[in-house]
Amino acid sequence: MMDRQDIDQLAQRLVSLVPTGLAQAHQDLRTNFGDVLAQGLRRLDLVTREEFEVQSQLLARTRAKVEVLEKRIAELEAGVHG
Known part of the structure; x- marks a missing residue:
């Protein structure tokens, strides 16, 4: 699962897409x-990923x-x- 740092990085990338004219809103948007x-x-x-791998195995x-x-039953x- 994503941790808070990953979420913050994704939020920052989304904020970077906001036009620069809205710079005042960047921190609010990021939050x-x-x-x-x-x-x-x-x-x-x-x-x-670890839980998924364990379940796959x-x-x-x-x-x-x-x-x-199934083979034994068939025999x-x-x-x-x-």
């Missing part, structure tokens, strides 16, 4: 952009076990019906 971004990201319920191991079990069924 508001940061708050809006932080709230939006919290609602997304994102996971970290767990899924891969589970798939491998399911394939082994047992063939023995019963054969």
Whole structure:
């Protein structure tokens, strides 16, 4: 998930897009952009890359076990019906 520093950097980039004639509003916009971004990201319920990788590895191991079990069931069924 993005930390506060990442959100602040993104807010700063958004503020940099505001025309220079509105320089007085830059700090207010930066604060508001940061708050809006932080709230939006919290609602997304994102996971970290590390959490994603752990779950991907767990899924891969589970798939491998399911394939082994499916093969074993097929062998047992063939023995019963054969």
